[in-house]
Amino acid sequence: MGTKQASQQPKPDWLRIKLTTDGHYKEIKDMMRSKTLHTVCEEARCPNIYECWANRTATFMILGDICTRACRFCAVNTGMPTELDLQEPQRVAEAAEQMGLNHCVVTSVARDDLQDGGAMIFAETVKAIRAKLPLCSVEVLIPDFMGNRDALQIVMDAKPDILNHNIETVERLSDRVRAKAKYARSLELLRRAKEMQPRIPTKSSMMLGVGETREEILAAMDDLRAVDCNILTLGQYLQPTPNHLAIERYVHPDEFASLKEEGLRRGFSHVESGPLVRSSYHAHEQTKSAAQAQAATN
Template sequence: MDSSLHLDKKPDWIKVRLPNNPVFWDTKSMIKDLSLVTVCEEAQCPNRWECWGQGTATFMIAGEKCTRACGFCAVKTAKPDDLEADEPQRVAEATKRMNLNHVVITAVARDDLKDGGAEHFQRTIEAVRETNPGIIIEVLVPDFNDKDWALDLVMKARPHIFNHNLETVERLTPLVRSRAKYDRSLAVLKKAKEMVEGKVATKSGIMLGLGEKPDEIAQAMDDLRSADVTVLTLGQYLRPTPMHLPVVEYVTPERFDEWKEVALSKGFRHVASGPLVRSSYHAADFHPEDDVLEAIEVDLAAAKQTQTA
């Protein structure tokens, strides 16, 4: 892609106000206190001022160094450090201190680990649930290199919402996503739901502004629906540094509204669509169906009873 296409001047609708909220600084202090990493900071999310000001955050486990180098992502690429055994409990403690009803847990890609960090996800989900009974747990996961047994570790911990981002349309995937495959991501989403017999809400996200065409966006939506994904996020791609992919287009808020209607007409149950929307932006606005929540609790209780028998 021609770097001369990069649009340096951001439109007014992209600009955000800096915080003047004590809750923001309290959240920042607590995260530092517990030596935690958030995707809010690492990925330079434009909404971190708002989210932290409301006392919410998306926790990034398994370190801050990624083994992949995606063309859109601000997270650093480097040899990762060893996993921290007490990190799951620290995340659980943070969710308790913040009195969260809904938590989002994500991670860098850990291709250096045999399971891609799946067991670490499992342990974190379990720690959060034990410390905060009743909390809605959402995970945003990498593809685990298409290892079903690794994905199964995450699903056995029974998150309420399973998120894996498609990120872009099929044609642009090789350019945008390092070592990722469009079909593999669709398969991850489909298999995750099948592993728990449909008792999970599945979610995915697509960035706009990378040069995708309208028919390609519509096709990506159709592909996600074919994988039984019911929650979709659509947001504007913003270039983190001059070393990253250029912005080809700033999509207007009105166009994002139109895409939301298209997505809803295709059968998505919940759609967040706007220039500043990110995977976990206002994540708590979506609440899984009561029957899904009840089924998860029944399965967890049965599993616990089996373990103690």
């Protein structure tokens, strides 16, 4: 008999999540609903939602809640979007102000139906948040815009504090894990972003446990550093439903710690690495590290 996939085995102790649905959590959820806003915290079933929302932090998901792609790891709804709300940037800024955020993350579904992939809405959201909260740092986690350089330029001209784009997995597994996105195109986006705005830190993320080897992880780190990516996050892939990509293995916390050391050795200014880490986890601390690293090179 073959070995069971990790998806069919009990979750290890280090993946147990403490559920804390206190008053802050409910307050933020109610506010999001009242402003008809979406969060990737909910849509992607993030394991850290209770911790982050209890601390009044959240990742806004703009451009609706229907994605034009069907990546095998992602729980977000797939289909043909009908929503393009030009007032959404203002509502996101109002919500960020109500929450009193000092760091705001803005991401989106993929909108391949739009000529600019939604880049203008990203830029307007950055501007709206800055108008309401001048001291709040703003991170954007963008799709690849199908390689549209002009769309990326629109976002970079808004000067977010961090430009985040996830490669998600190693090169060999990219086509199996992601829909439409290409490993080389993601690296090129990160390279172009740094070319357009050299002082803005770039960031990327990988989920582990989908069949990659340690050597492939290290090679992906080298690829990211070759395009001067500054921040890396590594976390355990968790299968959102039985219809999604199966988990090949659960990665032990010691291995995540070792990979963090490998990343720092390669020159990333910050590496967040652990089973429950997601791209936006401890994002404010990552911003500080990147700023300190930038100051040290001046």
